[in-house]
Structure formats: structure tokens, C-alpha cells
Amino acid sequence: MTSEHEAITERELAAAIAGGEMVVHYQPKIDLKAEAAWHNIGAEALVRWAHPRRGLIGPGEFIGLAERTGLIRPLTMFVLETAIDQVRVWRENGTPVSMAVNLAANLLTDLRMPDQISAMLEKHGVPPSSLILEVTETAAMADTVRAMDILTRFRLKGMGLSMDDFGTGYSSLLQLHRMPFSELKIDRSFVTQLGEAQEALVMVRSMIHLAHDLGLSVCAEGVETGVALKILRSLRCDKAQGYYIGRPA
Numbered sequence: 025m026t027s028e029h030e031a032i033t034e035r036e037l038a039a040a041i042a043g044g045e046m047v048v049h050y051q052p053k054i055d056l057k058a059e060a061a062w063h064n065i066g067a068e069a070l071v072r073w074a075h076p077r078r079g080l081i082g083p084g085e086f087i088g089l090a091e092r093t094g095l096i097r098p099l100t101m102f103v104l105e106t107a108i109d110q111v112r113v114w115r116e117n118g119t120p121v122s123m124a125v126n127l128a129a130n131l132l133t134d135l136r137m138p139d140q141i142s143a144m145l146e147k148h149g150v151p152p153s154s155l156i157l158e159v160t161e162t163a164a165m166a167d168t169v170r171a172m173d174i175l176t177r178f179r180l181k182g183m184g185l186s187m188d189d190f191g192t193g194y195s196s197l198l199q200l201h202r203m204p205f206s207e208l209k210i211d212r213s214f215v216t217q218l219g220e221a222q223e224a225l226v227m228v229r230s231m232i233h234l235a236h237d238l239g240l241s242v243c244a245e246g247v248e249t250g251v252a253l254k255i256l257r258s259l260r261c262d263k264a265q266g267y268y269i270g271r272p273a
């Protein structure tokens with residue numbers, strides 16, 4: 025068996041988090057409503073493991089294990105701290121952009137999180153409105169009562185909330201209306217099909233209209249071509265993210 029296929033153990037992952045082997049990459053997000061064709065408004069923080077032997081390992085290989093073992097908490101705290109400090113640096117260089125950080129489902133029941141993240145923002149001198157917490161549709165809908173409580177606390181503290189991977193879960197229109205999200209992120213499975221499949225166009229158009237009718241801003245993820253970007257502009261999508269615009273780096 026090659027080293028690429030070695031199973032990652034909880035101990036290895038814990039050691040990597042504590043030992044500083046985790047790195048954060050940033051993927052740019054542009055504003056499609058701006059005058060300029062390419063107006064950078066923010067970035068999404070995406071974690072990677074810089075493994076000493078195996079090289080860079082993507083989150084798909086260890087986030088699940090982190091969630092099952094509770095290591096997701098220290099891992100997320102590390103990503104938040106790193107990303108918030110990066111916002112501070114960008115702001116000091118005259119670039120006041122927002123930063124999106126992914127929050128796993130099981131952290132949506134942790135009532136310590138809103139205060140701890142607030143304190144972290146304060147420590148780095150970054151306004152809460154510069155941070156957007158991304159929660160997947162599936163996570164938000166798993167325990168709607170608890171999720172609603174904690175999400176409301178984040179919003180009251182002034183942070184943005186984005187529903188990630190929208191279109192892949194099962195939220196009802198009523199839940200969507202009640203949940204305090206500020207942004208909806210269209211899943212890339214729809215966006216990558218733009219310009220190729222008619223169904224994708226119908227779905228993306230409906231999701232953009234739905235977001236706007238609910239008073240939410242909408243971001244398309246997985247923009248891989250100029251054609252997809254052009255279609256998104258014509259559909260009045262607010263923001264876009266994807267390899268065509270910039271890879272995580």
C-alpha cells in the first residue's frame with residue numbers, strides 16, 4: 025500500500041494540529057455588482073495539512089475524523105485565529121475584505137463559540153462584520169432549535185452567516201426564512217454545469233431569486249469558466265468564487 029492510502033489516525037491528527045502542521049489557504053471571492061470587472065471583496069479560509077511525508081493533504085481526508093473525535097474544535101480555533109489575523113494584516117495594508125470560515129455541524133451546539141469568536145475578533149482588532157461563518161445546509165437543519173439559538177447569537181454579535189453548499193440539503197422554505205442567514209452559497213455541483221446543462225441554469229436562477237426574495241445576498245461557488253461567470257452576472261448573482269477567479273493559495 026502506498027503512503028497516500030494510509031489511514032489517518034486520531035493520534036496523528038491531534039499531533040499535527042498541536043504541532044503546527046495545519047496551514048490555511050485563502051480563495052478569493054469577487055463582487056459581481058461592482059463597476060470593476062474583478063473586484064475582490066473577500067476570501068474563504070480552507071484548511072490543509074502540510075504533512076512532512078505525504079505533502080499537502082486536503083480537508084476531505086481529515087475533517088470527518090476531526091468531527092467524529094472532537095478534534096474539530098481545536099482545528100477550527102486554529103483556522104479562525106489564523107484567518108482573523110490575516111484579515112488584520114490585509115486591513116493594515118488598506119484592503120478591508122471579509123473572511124469566510126467554515127463551521128462544522130457539531131460546533132453548532134457549542135454555546136461557548138459566539139463569545140470565544142467575539143473575543144478573538146476583538147483581540148485582533150477586526151470588526152465582527154468582517155467575518156462570515158459558513159455553515160452547510162445539512163448542518164443547519166440537523167438540530168434546528170439548537171442551531172437557531174447559536175446562529176442568532178453570532179448574528180447579534182455582528183458576524184455574517186452563510187449557508188454553504190445550498191441546494192444539496194433539505195431545508196424547507198419556512199426554515200430558510202426563519203434562520204438568520206445573511207448569505208446563501210450555491211453549491212458548486214450546480215455552478216460547474218452552467219453553460220452545459222439547462223437544468224443547472226434553471227436551478228441556479230431559482231436559487232438566486234429565492235435568496236434575493238429572502239433578503240439574502242447570494243454567492244456562487246465552483247466558477248470554473250468565463251461562460252459560467254457571464255451567466256451568473258446576467259442572472260444578477262452578487263458574488264462568485266471558483267478556480268476561474270482564483271485557486272485557494
Ligand code: C2E
Nearest residue numbers: 070071082083084103126127128246247248266267268272
Ligand atoms: P466548501 O466550504 O464548500 O469549500 C469549497 C471547496 O471547493 C474547497 O475545497 C475549494 O478548494 C473547492 N473549489 C473552489 N473553487 C472550485 C472550483 O472552481 N471547482 C471545483 N471543483 N472546486 C472548487 P477544499 O478546500 O478541498 O474543501 C472541501 C471542504 O472541506 C469545504 O467545502 C469545507 O466543507 C471543508 N473545509 C475546508 N476547510 C475547513 C475548515 O477549516 N473547517 C471545516 N469545518 N471544514 C473545512
Ligand code: MG
Nearest residue numbers: 068126158188
Ligand atoms: Mg465553505
Ligand code: MG
Nearest residue numbers: 188189211245
Ligand atoms: Mg461549499
